[in-house]
Amino acid sequence: xxxxxxxxxxxxxxxxxxxxxxxxxxxxxxxxxxxxxxxxxxxxxxxxxxxxxxxxxxxxxxxxxxxxxxxxxxxxxxxxxxxxxxxxxxxxxxxxxxxxxxxxxxxxxxxxxxxxxxxxxxxxxxxxxxxxxxxxxxxxxxxxxxxxxxxxxxxxxxxxxxxxxxxxxxxxxxxxxxxxxxxxxxxxxxxxxxxxxxxxxxxxxxxxxxxxxxxxxxxxxxxxxxxxxxxxxxxxxxxxxxxxxxxxxxxxxxxxxxxxxxxxxxxxxxxxxxxxxxxxxxxxxxxxxxxxxx
Numbered sequence: 001x002x003x004x005x006x007x008x009x010x011x012x013x014x015x016x017x018x019x020x021x022x023x024x025x026x027x028x029x030x031x032x033x034x035x036x037x038x039x040x041x042x043x044x045x046x047x048x049x050x051x052x053x054x055x056x057x058x059x060x061x062x063x064x065x066x067x068x069x070x071x072x073x074x075x076x077x078x079x080x081x082x083x084x085x086x087x088x089x090x091x092x093x094x095x096x097x098x099x100x101x102x103x104x105x106x107x108x109x110x111x112x113x114x115x116x117x118x119x120x121x122x123x124x125x126x127x128x129x130x131x132x133x134x135x136x137x138x139x140x141x142x143x144x145x146x147x148x149x150x151x152x153x154x155x156x157x158x159x160x161x162x163x164x165x166x167x168x169x170x171x172x173x174x175x176x177x178x179x180x181x182x183x184x185x186x187x188x189x190x191x192x193x194x195x196x197x198x199x200x201x202x203x204x205x206x207x208x209x210x211x212x213x214x215x216x217x218x219x220x221x222x223x224x225x226x227x228x229x230x231x232x233x234x235x236x237x238x239x240x241x242x243x244x245x246x247x248x249x250x251x252x253x254x255x256x257x258x259x260x261x262x263x264x265x266x267x268x269x270x271x272x273x274x275x276x277x278x279x280x281x282x283x284x285x286x287x288x289x290x291x292x293x294x
Contacts, residue, residue, distance in 0.1 A: 020079040020082070021079065030054050032229075036050075036051070047106040048104050052087070085229070089270070094247070096244070116147065119157065122142060143213070166204065166205050169192045170191045221287070225274075225285075226284075242267050
């Protein structure tokens with residue numbers, strides 16, 4: 001018989017309905033993969049964590065708090081709740097999502113949905129353009145680098161231009177016409193004044209930025225990442241253009257998930273780690289377009 005997972009429903013805020021125990025009843029926690037939440041007074045989320053063994057990880061928090069800040073968190077804890085997942089991938093995706101939604105007091109990382117900045121360089125253009133906000137990585141887009149602000153993005157491109165003898169003026173990093181200052185001091189090969197053709201400059205610049213390229217979303221729409229767990233458990237983690245929408249036990253439940261897109265750096269990093277591991281055992285199932293799962 002398939003065990004039932006208390007999968008997360010992103011349409012609601014289920015803090016009051018989650019299974020939970022007091023801090024003196026840790027043996028009742030499941031020794032299975034999932035996410036755990038330390039709650040304080042008035043259901044204030046103090047800390048969200050994940051583990052392949054919830055019970056053991058929480059015991060480590062409570063019995064061996066390493067730092068003063070950690071001891072304060074444990075002292076404020078009223079209850080510890082949990083959400084089971086089928087495995088490590090589901091736990092990582094859910095942890096990152098809940099931290100952004102609930103902004104727990106003691107989580108220092110992943111607390112905000114950062115509006116990352118990236119260089120977008122469409123085919124046929126001679127220079128990249130900065131894009132920020134809710135941009136979407138598709139098969140037709142060409143994004144390079146992830147930056148917290150425009151200044152960091154411009155500094156990185158300027159460093160690449162210096163290393164490769166590229167023209168900062170052609171790349172849009174400085175204004176003006178004619179020979180750029182870099183050409184006058186031997187750091188630019190002259191795309192600004194005709195000494196190097198724009199086509200050659202564009203090819204060299206794109207090649208130099210390849211190290212920063214963000215992997216395109218290779219599917220036409222949403223994808224279900226099937227993860228098998230212990231006790232015949234399985235769940236489907238639904239992602240659309242590097243945006244985690246939630247997890248379901250059956251693909252027939254897809255309509256219960258929100259229709260949302262937009263690049264999320266944590267989902268991108270987590271999935272690329274798993275997809276790059278042959279031993280991860282994750283099945284990829286496209287569920288939009290010509291999908292034949294029904």
